[in-house]
Amino acid sequence: MSAPRRGPRRRTRERLAADAALTALAAAFALPLVWLLLSSLDPDADLRVRVPSSPTLDNFSAVWTDEITFTPMLNSLVLCGGATALTVVCAVLAAYPLSRYRSRLTRPYLLTVLFTTCLPITAVMVPVYGLFVRVDLIDTVYGTALFLATSQLPFAIWLMKNFMDGVPRILEEAAWVDGASMPQTLWRVVLPLMGPGVTVVTIYTFIMLWGNFFVPFMLLLSPDKLPASVSIFTFFGNYGSVVYGQLAAFSILYSTPVLLLYVLIAKRLGGGFALGGAVKG
Amino acid sequence: MRARPVRWLPLAPATLLLLLFLAGPIGYCVWISFTDMQLTGSSGTSFVGFANFRRAFADPGFRNAVWLTVVFTVLSSIVGQNTLGLALAALMRRASRPVRTLTGTLVIAAWVLPEIVAAFLLYAFFRREGTLNAILHWLHLPTQNWLFGLPVLAVSFANVWRGTAFSMLIYSAALAEIPQEITEAAEVDGASGPRRLWHITLPMIRRSIGTNLMLNTLQTLSVFGLIWAMTRGGPGRRSQTLPVFMYDQAFLKSLLGYGTAVALLLLLVGALFSVVYLRLMRVEV
Numbered sequence: 001m002s003a004p005r006r007g008p009r010r011r012t013r014e015r016l017a018a019d020a021a022l023t024a025l026a027a028a029f030a031l032p033l034v035w036l037l038l039s040s041l042d043p044d045a046d047l048r049v050r051v052p053s054s055p056t057l058d059n060f061s062a063v064w065t066d067e068i069t070f071t072p073m074l075n076s077l078v079l080c081g082g083a084t085a086l087t088v089v090c091a092v093l094a095a096y097p098l099s100r101y102r103s104r105l106t107r108p109y110l111l112t113v114l115f116t117t118c119l120p121i122t123a124v125m126v127p128v129y130g131l132f133v134r135v136d137l138i139d140t141v142y143g144t145a146l147f148l149a150t151s152q153l154p155f156a157i158w159l160m161k162n163f164m165d166g167v168p169r170i171l172e173e174a175a176w177v178d179g180a181s182m183p184q185t186l187w188r189v190v191l192p193l194m195g196p197g198v199t200v201v202t203i204y205t206f207i208m209l210w211g212n213f214f215v216p217f218m219l220l221l222s223p224d225k226l227p228a229s230v231s232i233f234t235f236f237g238n239y240g241s242v243v244y245g246q247l248a249a250f251s252i253l254y255s256t257p258v259l260l261l262y263v264l265i266a267k268r269l270g271g272g273f274a275l276g277g278a279v280k281g
Numbered sequence: 282m283r284a285r286p287v288r289w290l291p292l293a294p295a296t297l298l299l300l301l302f303l304a305g306p307i308g309y310c311v312w313i314s315f316t317d318m319q320l321t322g323s324s325g326t327s328f329v330g331f332a333n334f335r336r337a338f339a340d341p342g343f344r345n346a347v348w349l350t351v352v353f354t355v356l357s358s359i360v361g362q363n364t365l366g367l368a369l370a371a372l373m374r375r376a377s378r379p380v381r382t383l384t385g386t387l388v389i390a391a392w393v394l395p396e397i398v399a400a401f402l403l404y405a406f407f408r409r410e411g412t413l414n415a416i417l418h419w420l421h422l423p424t425q426n427w428l429f430g431l432p433v434l435a436v437s438f439a440n441v442w443r444g445t446a447f448s449m450l451i452y453s454a455a456l457a458e459i460p461q462e463i464t465e466a467a468e469v470d471g472a473s474g475p476r477r478l479w480h481i482t483l484p485m486i487r488r489s490i491g492t493n494l495m496l497n498t499l500q501t502l503s504v505f506g507l508i509w510a511m512t513r514g515g516p517g518r519r520s521q522t523l524p525v526f527m528y529d530q531a532f533l534k535s536l537l538g539y540g541t542a543v544a545l546l547l548l549l550v551g552a553l554f555s556v557v558y559l560r561l562m563r564v565e566v
Contacts, residue, residue: 018375025369026384029391029442031412032402039405047411086298094295101288109292111559116303118496118555120503122524123547124303126531126540127310130318150302153295182288211395213506233397233510244405251398262393 163197333542361441366448392446400510
């Protein structure tokens with residue numbers, strides 16, 4: 001009978017040990033983030049974590065200009081917003097027959113989609129560049145948006161189909177009996193019932209595209225078309241002496257939208273399994 | 282129900298996009314990898330058979346890139362993200378609520394942050410005058426010029442910092458599904474922590490381990506921005522993994538045919554992992 005008696009005390013000890021270990025790990029994960037926050041407030045920021053002697057918002061006002069912040073952020077919004085809209089519309093349309101009708105082709109189609117989800121998209125960028133030069137899509141925002149949309153499409157279809165499977169068919173059948181057409185059923189009955197699912201796919205797609213660096217880095221050339229993901233790199237890579245504080249301030253401005261959006265959908269994505277295949281850079 | 286083609290019409294836009302912008306480039310990739318296409322000059326492109334591939338396997342730069350990709354993947358994905366993710370998930374089950382929330386938030390924030398911001402933060406962390414050396418100095422430990430001396434280690438750590446959240450989420454879900462009674466029974470029988478881990482926990486989550494290793498590896502194979510922004514593959518070629526090598530050959534050296542052959546090899550490795558992953562998951566659709 002010794003085990004139950006020893007139980008609670010051991011449990012407390014285990015909890016303390018786990019707390020200590022996790023706190024140490026959390027500190028290691030926090031250090032780069034702390035640097036970001038402190039440097040953005042420090043007019044003389046350098047590369048190490050340091051509490052600013054006289055914290056100001058000067059770095060933020062220095063980057064708060066058309067050239068550094070507004071144009072790239074607006075470019076990002078147009079590029080990623082357009083691509084996200086296209087992805088979500090195509091994914092909803094594709095998910096409907098895949099979820100509702102049976103055919104010999106459904107399974108191979110879905111397996112191909114899942115297979116594509118896992119492919120390293122980075123490897124496709126060289127031929128995409130070659131192809132874009134050929135068909136004159138290079139340095140066009142719509143061309144880049146079309147490719148970005150396609151790159152997220154497999155996962156969006158997969159996720160959307162799973163959400164749609166959760167909507168019972170009974171209601172649609174009632175609508176069909178009343179003489180509704182397929183587009184009407186999709187628009188009036190199915191979509192309203194899977195609102196949260198569509199929201200998750202939309203936000204997730206947008207977050208992925210907002211952070212995407214390689215695709216616009218390859219396909220867009222004109223400085224005035226570059227989204228924030230690339231403009232921050234040119235700012236960081238090409239300036240002779242980098243003003244670290246300003247760079248940190250801009251990083252914060254650029255990251256804030258996706259951090260906020262993630263908080264919005266975190267609960268529904270928390271399981272981790274829903275994300276299978278979703279982590280390509 | 283009769284087969285009515287019009288019902289499948291909604292699949293058309295997505296299928297069209299996937300064919301034009303994904304299947305198309307992959308097919309084009311197969312074609313140019315067998316040619317000597319160059320970016321500059323209008324000397325014309327001719328078919329060269331397997332020359333690009335023969336050249337790749339004979340090229341020390343390529344072999345270096347393959348080796349570094351293996352090192353980077355093993356260090357950051359298999360050892361780093363996987364083990365640390367499991368450790369975090371396991372510790373979080375025992376920890377108190379505030380510590381759990383705090384750790385989870387920080388690890389996930391590192392994951393949600395855009396790639397280039399993450400690269401920039403870790404560049405600052407690993408620089409000679411950066412935070413890591415400041416801490417080591419304070420602890421009276423030897424400092425290092427990390428990005429110069431051990432660039433692969435630095436970018437691997439960066440990838441662990443950025444990618445561990447995914448493993449943590451997968452393992453948290455997997456551990457939550459282990460029935461409580463089994464662990465408790467083992468505890469009453471006097472099984473120690475390590476033995477419980479080895480004989481009960483690991484076998485019960487083996488499918489999650491497989492999924493996680495596969496997805497981590499696929500993600501790590503395609504990392505470009507993180508490495509490019511931190512080291513540009515340097516110094517010399519000492520952190521030039523396959524994606525960076527591919528970019529360098531195709532664009533900086535203008536050898537589009539050769540760069541594409543490298544891309545095709547990368548794609549084939551990815552496809553192989555994907556197939557294994559799909560089989561391992563025994564996906565139900």
